[in-house]
Amino acid sequence: MNVQAAHILVVDDEPDIRRLVREILEDESYRVCVAENAAEARTLKINQNPDLILLDIWMPDTDGITLLKEWVSEDPVLCPVVMMSGHGSVESAVEATRLGAYDFLEKPLSLAKLLLIVERALESGKQFSDRASLRPLIQDIEPVGKSAAVARTKEQLKRLGQHDARVLFQGVAGVGKELYARYMHNNSTRREGAFIAVAVGSISPENSAIEFFGKEQAGKIYPGLLEQANGGTLFLSEVGGMDKDSQQRLLGALESSSFLRVGGGEPVRVDVRVVASTRTPLEEEVKAGRFRQDLYYLLNEVTMEIAPLREHSEDIPGLLNFYVDYFNTQEKLPFRKFTMAAQNYLRNYSWPGNVRELRNLVQRLMILGVGDDMDVEEVKSALGSVTEGIINSSSVPEFYNMPLKEAREHFEKAYLEYHFEKSGGSVAKLASIIGMERTHLYRKLHSLNIKL
Incomplete structure (x- = not known):
């Protein structure tokens, strides 16, 4: 060329x-x-x-x-x-x-x-x-760890891979729910098919029909997510963020295994395994009326709970070494190694951001650090002011003592008002700063009673 x-x-x-x-x-x-x-x-x-x-x-x-x-x-x-x-x-x-x-x-x-x-x-x-x-080679990486928790989860997913039961992956942010879902797909009878992952919160209600079902226009077919995943797996990330109209559309397609493309007249039949993930308990969303009960039962044939990193801290040294090797070989970052003292320190850190936080920490240290060794002081500096992952109770915000739903709303409102002011009252700038689709952002601002 x-x-x-x-x-x-x-x-x-x-x-x-x-x-x-x-x-x-x-x-x-x-x-x-x-x-x-x-x-x-x-x-x-x-x-x-x-x-x-x-x-x-x-x-x-x-x-x-x-x-x-x-x-x-x-x-x-x-x-x-x-x-x-x-x-x-x-x-x-x-x-x-x-x-x-x-x-x-x-x-x-x-x-x-x-x-x-x-x-x-x-x-x-x-x-x-x-x-x-x-x-990206990381698509074929299996969950790293030799702990009983990781070994048990991988074994269960291998067994689930031989069946087409819909699986709901539950766990806090950063535990690797998509990685475990991909591992199940790679060990399933559908491994030769596509694994399509989508963050459903990024799909606006206006576009959800096209996103899921595709469209026909001027004699051309534009396949949607379900059609792209035909013969494989469609992974719906953080499904609790799906709006009501999209829930209704998805429910109908899953129940009938068919749908109409936007602008099309002939039903399209697909053979796709749909799995989902959530960081918030969907039972609470169902009770609050934000998530359809029938769709919840349809997606939740089997629940897989992915443990936070602090519950299998014996895997931390292995994860640190894995990501050092990964960034060295795949992104050509200079090789560095954690000292034993640094590894022991990180084993006792609480990892609020879980494996995602660990991965980002390793990359940050390899990009910004100098020298062959990553020692305790460098690790502490990279982690910031939180010492050993413990929050000083005297500085805990008032909303920490509220129920989860109220605490989340207080945080989201304060967070959005802060960035709204920084953006000069521009919704377009705010959407870019926080990384949220504008239509979804308008709904969020309205629901939190933030005046435009």
């Missing part, structure tokens, strides 16, 4: 950004096509077969992270994808590269950095004619 004649797809909802990037790349003799949203991007990706995709994270219909995850799952030879965001952060970059993105660009874009990354990404795609090597 002649790199200078390469075909690049630019996906961004801001017209000025699309025009600027297009002009820059065309001046460098690249062929460029542009899309303003995920729907256009899907069509152009199929029709134009680009050699590289520049993908914005924040878009009005489907966010870039979800779109990247969709493409990685369905396309074993996906071209290199470079993510762009005006509100870049280590967390966004970590998530994007974990899913398979080649690199990450922050806005405002640096001309020199844009051209350098484009050139390197295209060279990478040229070197690997079998582009399946660009798929």
